Amino acid sequence: MRTSQLFISTKKEAPAEAELLSHKLMLRAGLIKRLGSGLYTWMPLGLRVLRKVEAVVRSEMNAAGAQELLMPAVQPKELWEETGRWDVFGPQMLKITDRHERQFCFGPTHEEVITDIARSELRSYKQLPANFYQVQTKFRDEIRPRFGVMRAREFMMKDAYSFHASFESLQQTYDVMYGAYSKVFTRLGLQFRAVAADTGAIGGSGSHEFHVLADAGEDLLAYCPTSDYAANVELAEAIMPDSPSALRAAATQAMTDVDTPKQTACADVAALLGVGVERTVKAIALVTVAGEFVLALLRGDHNLNEVKIAKLEGMADFRFASDDEIRAALLCPPGFIGPVGINADIRVIADLTVAAMSDFICGANKPKFHLSGVNFGRDLPEPHIVADIRNVVNGDVCPDGKGGVLELCRGIEVGHIFQLRTKYSEAMNCVFVTEQNTQQAMEMGCYGIGVSRIVAAAIEQNHDAKGIIWPAAMAPFSVAVVAVGYHKSEAVKAAADQLYAQLVAAGVDVLLDDRNERPGSMFADMELIGIPHRVTIGDKALAEGMVEYVARREGEMKKIALSEALAWIQAQTKI
């Protein structure tokens, strides 16, 4: 295509409301245009990228044996009432009333619709397994849409749903889809990780999220560089090689009051004492739903994992204690509280790491004082409960037992696969006749990919100060041929037109920049837009039979003979 035929609208500045880098770059490069809160038009250049992602997703879904269909976006309330989700889904669901006062929603997801299809179309074990997918516009009425297409209200999603006669069959398809997802993100040229995800109320281990790694990611992930272990930090287990008490060293110090007039944070106390923060213990005051006051103990540099502690007995739906509650229970203001000398009724939950510590430093339960040389058993009772209640940190032992060490990174969730089991099939009576002629609820899996979000995630992972750097498979064009002086120099025009024609004939996705613009402005546009390869044709080099080549990611200019340009580009763009 020629730029003269393509709508290009690059901007020097992004609107102030764009916070995230990918959002800014997408607006500046003219890939998207805002219509309203969480509503974006995909402009011609952006749509080219979106379609390339779609094509890779489709190709891998087809290869995985999934069949494409297309369900309506608008779904009747009655179906959602069968699963109880009409009321449960919450305000994210955009509800609609039609002219006959019947209620519908703009589908945020399609479990109900596909299960309705399956229960009427799949009757026998002979028809199972079956796996259906669609690429479709979804709507979720986010309370605060932001980050452009990263968290838009209207977005493009690939959703697949599989139906099975047995759990084994579900597990098999789940594994195939896991593999297909890995291929999708690999083909798209993205650094990603599949992480074990929380299966919530359904339980089991059958759920994985696929994350594109990027500093701006909303999710914190823990992974092991030497194995394939990866998990959301909320779920990653912090393990110990032995029981905490077996690891605990013997006490060597006497418990001593330490004057900490202004130091309330562990790091500040440690600095005052000239010791590492890992020698400190912080106490976090919590209140259970039953109204019980509880003290959680964590090493000073560790953070409470609310998901983990909520799973302990009586701790579901706990909350943090108020300052007044802390004063009432411990007779001490926040900032100096600790586990020593407190009312014996107060339940103390110590993290595994804390339970293995000796001679530690903690709050003294006395304003402006901490204690050093504190030891369990001697200065205070053993904790009531010892458990893994913290987030893992860099350097923690990997819980898969293969001897590796965890590292943390941030990720953007772009895919999620899930073993639904019989949650929907039981609620909607989606049964089949077994080989033994009995009726049984189908096992189900669901598999989502945020197609439009992938575009933003790819930019978060692949950019520099000049703009986007598209991975080959997602680039709107593989090659930009920038013709400097196309409208002034016959030689440039002839060379550019010829190379363009050759590349088109060779099946290379090429954009010929034939605009009458300053070279700097054309280069800046092609860099902002992120086209992976650029060939510049200008009078000066052309006089020597040469053109200039720059790879977007490397940025270094090479001179190439015009006569070899076609072959050179073909070699660079071969995926």
Added chain:
Amino acid sequence: MRTSQLFISTKKEAPAEAELLSHKLMLRAGLIKRLGSGLYTWMPLGLRVLRKVEAVVRSEMNAAGAQELLMPAVQPKELWEETGRWDVFGPQMLKITDRHERQFCFGPTHEEVITDIARSELRSYKQLPANFYQVQTKFRDEIRPRFGVMRAREFMMKDAYSFHASFESLQQTYDVMYGAYSKVFTRLGLQFRAVAADTGAIGGSGSHEFHVLADAGEDLLAYCPTSDYAANVELAEAIMPDSPSALRAAATQAMTDVDTPKQTACADVAALLGVGVERTVKAIALVTVAGEFVLALLRGDHNLNEVKIAKLEGMADFRFASDDEIRAALLCPPGFIGPVGINADIRVIADLTVAAMSDFICGANKPKFHLSGVNFGRDLPEPHIVADIRNVVNGDVCPDGKGGVLELCRGIEVGHIFQLRTKYSEAMNCVFVTEQNTQQAMEMGCYGIGVSRIVAAAIEQNHDAKGIIWPAAMAPFSVAVVAVGYHKSEAVKAAADQLYAQLVAAGVDVLLDDRNERPGSMFADMELIGIPHRVTIGDKALAEGMVEYVARREGEMKKIALSEALAWIQAQTKI
């Protein structure tokens, strides 16, 4: 693809609610599945057809220089208020309120959104013309959705919008799009006509509808087989070679009362008198918005064209008179009314044909009587107004002046192109800077194709008692290889697998029917589904090295050597 990997769900009977043949066949062939009123899932087989239509549309839009983008389905109320259409569009627009109580609609069309894009992105004449299109899910809350995807509420549409610095430029793009539409329907293998359409309030001649010709079509079209004239019957002009009075023969009969005790319809009166119905005149009583009683005269075998008569002075929004109003004005019950001897104040509007008649038969304004031998000027005054107020009929002179004769046919509207001119750009201040540095509202065109409706329309045009007969470009598969005894005969399996592999390698879109079903049932499925070419591989013919070929449209079986089957099919499927 193999049938064992494809979800096929054919049915012997269509549900009772399906009235239209295409709707029945689509349900029976398992192309679509109903979710709710006017809401259909495109099942895998149906989606293949839909995607083929989409691909042809895209290819011709791109060739016409239109650029694809994708606008949100959900549109804010504020934009529609700028054009006043929020209130005007009526209950067909599905209105939505989001969680923040802001109002939106599920876009029934996108003039407002694209004009909003154009006014901020297209600022200079240098950026014009520009033509954008999208293929998108639309929603129109039809009061009575019916006929399956023919008149669904949620449907797939290609909508394009062009922007211009001058009317000449609009006209140019309009012509290009007219050509592109013709290519789309030609490539899809459909018999169609482009007909001049009513431009309503905007006026001018810049609107054409594209109709697929089919007996079940909702629209009645008039076309000339010897020229390219075609128009909706509502708009086709009934012309006369000369003025009616010049064509009128001299009176030869005396006006006579005719006893017609039970005959009220012209045809019955003519039959009673033993003359042709074209000798009779019927009077139709109308009331204008001002309350004036008007008599319209038409030849007995002609029908009133309400669009045409409404354009006469004072006749806008007329209605038919009630029986009581007729009795009050003419002192005669309906069925026997006529123009003779009536109050001179009553305005008489005669169709051109009637004005040219002499010695005609009409109601006597006397219960149970008609008059014969009636003549204008002698028995009643010349009509107050003489005009073309009827629908054209088979055999009318073509109004293009090329000497042809009109024929009538029925059509299904699948495309509409329209010169919007400055209706939206003026309402929304969509202006550009001209070469003379002045500001001017852009000229606009819009161009729609009912992508999902095309699938149904194609079936209405292409079917037989056995099912669908897809035109080549729309077929879900080009060729069905039916392997009879695939699971029993090694020879059949080997031959079928080999031919299948050869066809796949040759790029032929082939479906291998490897199901363990009765041959009759497999044939019936492939015929119902409408695959254009079928090769049957069975033991008997195979023993002689032969396979059987049937073209779906012809239905005649030919024996072909297995060794020549590949070449034969390639020759048949070459488009």
